[in-house]
Amino acid sequence: MAAVTLTNVVKRFGVLEVVHGANIDIADGEFVVFVGPSGCGKSTLLRMVAGLEDISGGEIAIGGKLVNDVEPADRGIAMVFQSYALYPHMTVEQNLSFGLRMNGNPKADTERRVSRAAEILRIDELMQRRPKQLSGGQRQRVAIGRAIVREPQVFLFDEPLSNLDAELRVQMRVEISRLHKELGTTMIYVTHDQTEAMTLADRIVVLKGGNVEQIGAPLDLYDDPANRFVAGFIGSPKMNFLNAKVVGTTNGAATVELVNHDGARLRKPLCEALPAVGAEVVLGVRPEHFREKGEGDCDIAIKADVAEHLGSVSYVYANAGPEELIIEREASRQRASGDHFTVSIKADRSLLFDKAGARIR
Amino acid sequence: MSSLSRSRLGRSILLHLFLTPLALIWLFPLWMMVVFSTMPDNGIFSPGIELLPHDGFLDNFNNLQRDTNFVGAIGISVSVAVTYTVLSVLLTSMAGWALARYEFHGKGIVVAIILGTITLPYAVVLIPQFIMVARDFQLANTWIALIVPPLFNSLGVLFMRQAFSMMPAELFDAARVEGVKEWRIFLFVALPLARPMLAALAIILFLASWNNYLWPLLINSQPGAMTAPVALGTLIGLTKVSWGGIMAGAVMLTLPMLVVFVLLQRHFIAGIAAGAVK
Numbered sequence: 001m002a003a004v005t006l007t008n009v010v011k012r013f014g015v016l017e018v019v020h021g022a023n024i025d026i027a028d029g030e031f032v033v034f035v036g037p038s039g040c041g042k043s044t045l046l047r048m049v050a051g052l053e054d055i056s057g058g059e060i061a062i063g064g065k066l067v068n069d070v071e072p073a074d075r076g077i078a079m080v081f082q083s084y085a086l087y088p089h090m091t092v093e094q095n096l097s098f099g100l101r102m103n104g105n106p107k108a109d110t111e112r113r114v115s116r117a118a119e120i121l122r123i124d125e126l127m128q129r130r131p132k133q134l135s136g137g138q139r140q141r142v143a144i145g146r147a148i149v150r151e152p153q154v155f156l157f158d159e160p161l162s163n164l165d166a167e168l169r170v171q172m173r174v175e176i177s178r179l180h181k182e183l184g185t186t187m188i189y190v191t192h193d194q195t196e197a198m199t200l201a202d203r204i205v206v207l208k209g210g211n212v213e214q215i216g217a218p219l220d221l222y223d224d225p226a227n228r229f230v231a232g233f234i235g236s237p238k239m240n241f242l243n244a245k246v247v248g249t250t251n252g253a254a255t256v257e258l259v260n261h262d263g264a265r266l267r268k269p270l271c272e273a274l275p276a277v278g279a280e281v282v283l284g285v286r287p288e289h290f291r292e293k294g295e296g297d298c299d300i301a302i303k304a305d306v307a308e309h310l311g312s313v314s315y316v317y318a319n320a321g322p323e324e325l326i327i328e329r330e331a332s333r334q335r336a337s338g339d340h341f342t343v344s345i346k347a348d349r350s351l352l353f354d355k356a357g358a359r360i361r
Numbered sequence: 362m363s364s365l366s367r368s369r370l371g372r373s374i375l376l377h378l379f380l381t382p383l384a385l386i387w388l389f390p391l392w393m394m395v396v397f398s399t400m401p402d403n404g405i406f407s408p409g410i411e412l413l414p415h416d417g418f419l420d421n422f423n424n425l426q427r428d429t430n431f432v433g434a435i436g437i438s439v440s441v442a443v444t445y446t447v448l449s450v451l452l453t454s455m456a457g458w459a460l461a462r463y464e465f466h467g468k469g470i471v472v473a474i475i476l477g478t479i480t481l482p483y484a485v486v487l488i489p490q491f492i493m494v495a496r497d498f499q500l501a502n503t504w505i506a507l508i509v510p511p512l513f514n515s516l517g518v519l520f521m522r523q524a525f526s527m528m529p530a531e532l533f534d535a536a537r538v539e540g541v542k543e544w545r546i547f548l549f550v551a552l553p554l555a556r557p558m559l560a561a562l563a564i565i566l567f568l569a570s571w572n573n574y575l576w577p578l579l580i581n582s583q584p585g586a587m588t589a590p591v592a593l594g595t596l597i598g599l600t601k602v603s604w605g606g607i608m609a610g611a612v613m614l615t616l617p618m619l620v621v622f623v624l625l626q627r628h629f630i631a632g633i634a635a636g637a638v639k
């Protein structure tokens with residue numbers, strides 16, 4: 001087990017800079033998830049930790065040791081790839097033991113490690129099969145097994161569940177979580193799926209365009225996002241953003257007018273510097289934080305375009321001018337497309353952002 | 362029978378009606394080669410076409426052996442072709458691997474030069490190559506002269522480069538993370554995965570060496586150093602051509618290739634078609 005520290009890490013491909021000085025401290029035994037949309041640099045960052053990509057600037061330390069110029073094999077890491085990367089011409093057993101055999105590891109120790117990994121992942125019966133004879137979930141187990149046999153200080157996962165169907169993804173998510181508890185090893189996990197990030201991580205690193213937007217515990221990011229991007233990225237369905245204008249500031253609160261909702265106004269208490277009157281702002285409300293008419297601090301009337309009833313909850317999709325709203329209701333099976341109804345926003349369950357996307361607290 | 366099966370059967374019959382005559386046209390010269398190899402020289406040019414083999418193959422072969430030591434020449438051909446194929450497959454796949462999987466300065470230029478050599482007609486290379494091998498290195502009438510000059514095969518390099526480029530990079534990254542040395546990754550991961558392409562390449566290279574006539578004729582023209590096609594060529598004299606012997610030799614040169622192709626055709630087709638679909 002080992003801590004991982006990234007200090008001002010930069011990655012350039014030619015003149016194009018794709019990671020702009022990432023600073024991340026990962027504690028020993030922690031499960032950290034890098035999350036962000038495609039092209040945000042999360043996989044590049046992971047590959048730099050693995051040593052599969054050169055570092056253009058900054059430092060990476062694993063277990064307190066600078067590893068910038070250390071070969072991947074000597075970093076004490078093991079990696080699980082999105083495509084599983086199993087050797088198709090080898091059996092499961094050969095896949096698991098390949099690295100150890102190639103490095104001249106004693107036979108008895110190799111066998112011990114392979115059987116331990118097989119036992120942990122419950123793949124004992126698959127040992128003589130080849131990858132093409134395995135299901136997606138079984139292949140992913142073998143890929144994880146191959147990482148386990150290395151007995152690494154740090155596990156690296158590069159979108160390992162992306163190729164699985166929804167049901168299997170949930171199952172494997174639980175397995176990976178269980179594995180982390182069982183092994184207690186530091187794990188860095190890359191995904192674009194915020195649900196995976198929320199459910200697996202001790203801490204989440206949100207990336208966008210090569211920049212670290214925020215680092216924090218899943219619920220901290222959900223409750224207290226640093227900016228509009230994080231607020232929109234964390235949470236499913238994503239947060240609603242309503243265009244607004246500051247129309248007054250009094251007693252530590254800003255009153256905003258929702259420009260696409262017939263001038264509906266909301267008084268939002270703030271603890272930092274108040275925005276200027278007339279400033280354009282954005283009010284963020286999560287789909288699950290809308291209340292029934294009159295239960296909040298500001299009512300808005302909407303027309304349902306589409307209603308999705310999932311059983312325990314329903315999602316109502318509504319367009320209000322240029323804004324598309326998603327409203328989650330626990331008991332609104334009666335809502336149908338075309339319905340007109342009113343929902344209410346509570347000031348303490350909404351967030352305010354300036355035009356640039358920075359949070360106004 | 363469903364209409365779908367009927368239409369499939371109809372298509373199959375039509376296809377066979379079209380392709381069978383083409384196959385017969387293609388096979389006819391080969392069959393006549395077999396027939397001629399069993400006939401005496403004067404019988405070959407007698408009026409009328411004989412379609413069935415006679416019993417003179419051994420006579421023709423004995424004449425061939427007496428005049429050219431054909432068995433010895435076949436031995437040289439086999440040894441040269443096998444050695445050349447093994448070495449060339451190894452070298453071209455190593456070059457293809459390097460060009461497909463490593464980044465280095467001047468890589469684009471190297472690829473361009475390799476591509477450029479394909480456009481050079483062999484006739485342009487032949488004389489300088491002969492002067493270099495025969496005069497400068499004094500290697501005429503040796504196996505090295507037959508094997509080494511054609512070892513660098515630019516088409517083979519590009520073929521293997523393509524084969525390795527199509528393999529998922531993550532496989533090799535996974536091995537690197539596991540601490541597997543680069544040459545072992547090449548040997549134990551990349552090469553086994555390239556088996557169909559290697560088989561196709563091996564057949565092509567073996568054929569090229571087996572059928573090569575011009576270069577061996579120039580560089581290894583002494584008796585005892587000749588390959589089988591060159592030895593066969595010596596039967597074409599100014600005053601007499603031993604057609605029966607030539608045909609018997611041609612049959613013996615063709616048969617091994619047919620056997621090799623039939624044995625490896627599955628790999629060959631897979632290798633040629635590789636990359637055609639995702």
